[in-house]
Amino acid sequence: MKRSLIIEAAIAIALLPLISCGGSSSNGGKIQFTASGEVLALGGYGFPPASGAVAFVDGWEIRFTKFLTTIDKIKLYTNPDSSPTDQSQVGSLVAEVDGPWAIDLHKGGPLVGKGGTDEKAYPIAVLDNQNKNGANSFDPATRYAFGFDLIPATASATFLQLQSNDPDYQDMISNGYVVLYVGTATWLGNGTGGAACTSPPGSSFDFTTLPQVVNFKLGFKTPTTYLNCQNPDNDPALGIGGEDHQRGIQVQANNTVVAQVTVHTDHPFWESFVHDSPAHFDQLAALATKDASGNYNVTMQATLGVDYTHFKFGSADLAWRSCVPTGGQGQYNFPNQNPYMGFVSGNIPHNPSGDPTTSIRDYNDYMYYNQSTQGHLNSDGLCFVQRHYPSHP
Incomplete structure (x- = not known):
């Protein structure tokens, strides 16, 4: 890990003259902003999964x-700990870099990402001062809220x-x-090395009727601000307040720290609104349609009007399916x-x-909410x- 950080810092410093932003050159600390979809945006989700790897539980x-x-309006504020119970509360704006930047996170980039040596990130910009606060240098003793x-x-x-x-x-x-x-x-749930696929008792769905290969093109109309992130x-x-990590970015004198905009790929496929819920694809395969060439395809249009509390394939009830070990601690357990x-959808x-601002109407709303x-x-x-679209908060 130390080697990764050294390599990343070296590349970041080499790129500084090309992408720096700010009204003056400072001898203080700098912040480099990068973007990554992590290793899963690069290679996707294999099955059967490698030991410890994330997988879609239905095979x-x-x-x-x-x-x-498209990324835009990277901002820094004072006082990330304004409220232990309301993460949206921050102090005054002190720095901002505006894009927008369109990016294919599947292609990675020249930097090592925050998730380790097999992860790639792409440089966006560097700030060397508080360009919304008199071009003052960043204070190494201060944490700045990031969004x-x-x-x-x-x-x-x-x-x-x-x-x-x-x-x-x-x-x-x-x-x-x-x-x-x-x-x-x-x-590939029947692949060598995988667990035998199971469904809850009483399920009678014939999974051989589902498409086995599905092309997807899933577009989300979900403009969103991510504010006061934990780091x-x-x-x-x-x-603060029991959160997983301390909020904000803290610079280092005469050095460059990295703030990576990270976009996770698994969220739209979760089975609940609980963070890091298991991911599934059976419910989307059930919505796929065959084109003139015999290929199956699915888009977000197919999720409109679909009851996410009771999925069907045609008129048949679509059953739960697990192709990973089930029933034990640390293994997948059917929600019911x-x-x-x-x-x-939890309390919504x-x-x-x-x-749509007070309820979840269909699977389209459901996927939007998790994806956002x-x-x-x-x-x-x-x-x-x-x-910033019609949605429950």
């Missing part, structure tokens, strides 16, 4: 060909790891997508023993005809989520 291998988003936006695709973006005429990004512009997943899911780089300092698969009511939590700082630092 699907997920491979991405593109993972596109950023993911915004709808725009032709005015600076393109990173992506061509401006990329047809999928042009599709994002036309449809107002903030994040777009493009790739292929292949069911794993501050460990072992304790997070119902003979059909259904997700839960399910109401198909309800107001995918922005983090430095790998796993949770942020306050401000949704």
